[in-house]
Amino acid sequence: MSGPEAWEPRAVAGEDVVEAGPVAALAALFDDGIPAPREGDDLPPLWHWVALPHWPASSGLDLDGHPVRGDFLPPVELPRRMFAGGEVVLHRAPKVGETVHRRSIVDSVTDKSGRSGKLVLVQVRTELSGMDGTPYVEERQDLLYREAGSPSRAAAVPEAAAALEPVGSPFRRTDGQTWEFATDPTLLMRFSAATANAHRIHYDWPYATRVEGYPGLVVHGPLMSLALAEVLRLDSPAARVRRISHRNQAPLFCGQPAQLRTSPGARSVALELLGPSGPSTSLAVELAE
Template sequence: MSAPVFDGWEPHLEVTEELIDPNPVAALAALFDDGLPTPADGDVLPPLWHWVALPRWNASGLLGADGHPRKGGFLPPVDLPRRMFAGGRATFHRPLTVGALARREAEVTNVADKTGRSGRLVIVDVTYRLFDGAGDLAVEEVQNLVYREAAALSGEPAEVPAAQPVPGLPLHRNSDTEWDFRTDPSLLARFSAATANAHRIHYDWPYATREEGYPGLVVHGPLQALALLETHRLAGGAPVASLAHRGRAPLFCGQAATLVTTPADDGAALALYGPGGVDAGPNATVDLTF
């Protein structure tokens, strides 16, 4: 992989002090609606819930055609139109508390140009460090963003339901280690709002299908990861010391999906399987270390 050069753009550190906002935390708890208590002021924030607790709304005038902020500010001006949240990793050093202040440091730490099966890719790694109210490092995270060429998905078109399902509970327990995960347009819209994510592939059907070539609305990668982690919370799992999450294949709104937990020696392996089932391989994975 090579590092592309962008004239006039250099990575820089952004530092902000932010409230661990109880309102979007409550929104995510309401979205899952799974019987667990809603984390409130003074409670420990569950792993990766800082994705909703620290939302960042960009000014409308700064958004590009896809709903994301225009590139060339914090993120490099990559000349590829399709953006995916591909995965990442996080280490939890100490708890963050709902309702407290946190300091966030963010910087682009790697940009790499490569060629994959679907054509040219640019991979951008963004590193975040979250510090608690005492100034101690609480969370270290690296997010992997992938930019792709404007092209239809490779292979056979994915099958999506002709009629989108009505809103309902997203998680349905089948056994101690297996859950059904059900998505609908309202769920995706509510998650977009909770995470301040304006990417149109998650709520704008004409844009997703006609402009970016998807067969339907795309289920957020972060929503898939958080749904997997929610099954761990529902099982009363051990505190998470670190994790790695990866999106491996897109999941489209309304498609059948199953969440499976497999215990490991020092953690657990969580996997989301789409309509192809286990034989097709996971669409998303989260590997936990306790």
């Protein structure tokens, strides 16, 4: 593991309110015709990422906008942090306005190597339950840390984060199983605000291109996964989700064209977000009987 040997994982637990404000913000951001969940309504699948925001103190933020490493998350020295995927098991949907118990802990930290160099995979486990102990959500999140890329790649998407026309709703149906997914800097900024995500790669063009070496602003991994889950709601509003496995395979950059595709089965649905170079994000959804 990278970083000081003294670090040890510790559980963080507490009570949180399923906030109505961020839920309404995400519904407004999607602007897809589905009414925003209101007080007492069930949260749609994966919307707990938005409804339970955590705002760290400004003095606790690092250069990249994330909380300083070495407290809850390990002191990994690699600069690039990516939301690589995970799995969510839904026992019962939390309701908007409800108070829930949340417990999170780092399960594992693994050094790896890949084509781009050193990698560190951090797995975080989170459990949400009712105040009476009823299990609601069990989740594993995979966070991947990588070395920075070369700033010379910044020319690859010269207009992606500047002077874009507003996209309006990011969803446009093209046929029965395919949607277009459009992004602009405003969409990314609003999603960052709704999820308390200060990571600068999503809104700070000079930082994203000159420090971390990306060719443009990076579309949030959780936003891509939520967009796929939203397409399932649009196509199958009565579907009850039991489990979601999600994987982010490649970055999508702001303004790049993308498609959302669904492949329904008997008790499952496969969803995929395709960017210019191929698959970016995939969801495997298990439906409840």
